Amino acid sequence: MLKNLFSQWYKYVLWALLSVFFWGWIFTLLTDARPAQKLVLCVDRPELRDEALADALSEEKPEGIKLVAVHSFDYYIFDTEELRCADLYIVGENKAEKYIASFRPLAETGFAAEGETWQHEGMAYGWKVYDAASGEGLAASYITYAAAGETPQDYYLFFGAESAHREDGKALRLAEALRKLS
Amino acid sequence: METIRELYSRQDLQRLEKTSKRAGLAAALIAAATLIACVLLCCLTTIDNAAAMEKAAVAVSVLGGWIVIYLYNNPVKELRYERGHAEMLLEGERETLEGVLTLSKQRMRIRGSIRFYPLTLTDGNETRRSKVIASRAEALRAMEGKRLRLYVVNGYAAAWEEL
Structure with a gap:
């Protein structure tokens, strides 16, 4: 048997x-919720405590938002359309140029970027959330920015150009909530 | 005069049919219970408990599925094969072989069918080959080395008498 x-x-x-x-x-x-009822943060790192980070960000969920979702880019392997419509992105310096069409200049978002920014054609698009030199980063207990054996690089926070929350300020609220996470 | 000993009787066939149906029903019930439990978990899901509910659904589904796969691949299929085999032995046309019995110790299996032991009946220089279903081989094992008349259906032992 x-x-x-x-x-x-x-x-x-x-x-x-x-x-x-x-x-x-x-x-x-x-x-899943409709785009208008959810906020999505996409992180270009596979080592990610997505559920825990979503829970932490959900503590200050704006009114009308049912779901805060955090996904690694790998999550969208079959659905690049949803990836394109995310509200916020955390992307490494070496890939920022590749995804530039999906990002909005920081000046249009109302986000007060203190510190270093990632610039494209003279405009600031990304706000530095991980410094490779010092190894310090935002939400570092949820996101492993540099895995063992990997060459570290800086990571930046970007606002989505196709986000459903460009005008209502909810993407900005999510960015502010993220800024508070250690 | 020796009596003919049958490997399967009509009662055996009925018992196999009943047990096979019961095993099939048990597998179907477990599959249905698993599905109902998973549907219930889905109905009770909210955004806040979704992660826990998903893990529970996966656990229930995996365990239930494993039990069903086990039941289907072992008791259910084995009983069906044996029932079909018993029916063939009881209904099929018999031929007789005579000789001294040697029963192999190596159990074999035809893919998608019963397990059996090969056997030979040696009568002088003539050796005749046959097979006996593994679940009933013990009765013949006790007759090894003795001269028998074997009643065979499609190459499988159906009954024997000691000569």
Whole structure:
């Protein structure tokens, strides 16, 4: 009987994998909110405590917002459209140029960027949230900015150009909540 | 005069049919219970408890699925194979083989069918091959080295008598 069980191990593994993916998809559908009712922060780091960071940011959820979601860029592997419409991004210096079309200049957001900014064609787009030289960063207990064996780089916070909260100030509120996290 | 000993009787066939249905029903009930539990978890989900509910749904689904896979691949399928085999032995056309019995110790399996032991009946220089279903092989094992008349259906032992 045991021999039988082990000879068919692949069926058990396959079922476990299918369950994880299937329920992940179902619960994403169940808990997702319309763009106007959610705030999304996308972080270009795979090592991310996304749920914990979303919980921390949810403590100061603006009125009318049902969901604060934090996702790694990997989350959008099948849905780049949703990635394009995120409210805030944390992106490394070496990829900022690549995603520039998705970002809004800081001057249009009302965000008071204290300290270093990432500039493009003379305009400030990103606010530095992680300094590679000192290893200090915003929400560092939730985001691993530099993994072991990786060359560290600076990370910046950007506002989404296609965000549903460009005018109502809710993306700005999310950025302010993020600024308060150590 | 020796009596013919059958490997399966009509009662055995009915019992196998009943047990096979019960095992199938148990697997179906567990599958249904798993599905209902997961649907309930979905109904009770809010944005605040979503992460915990998702983990619970995955755990329930994985465990329930594993039990169903185990039941289906072991008792349910095995009982179905044996029931089909017993039916064939009882309904099929029999031929007889005679000789001294040697039963192999190596159990074999036809993919998608029963497990069996190969056997040979040696009569002088002539050796005839046959098979016996593993779950009923013990009865024949006791007759090893003895001269038998074996009643065979499609190459499988259905009954025997000691000569």
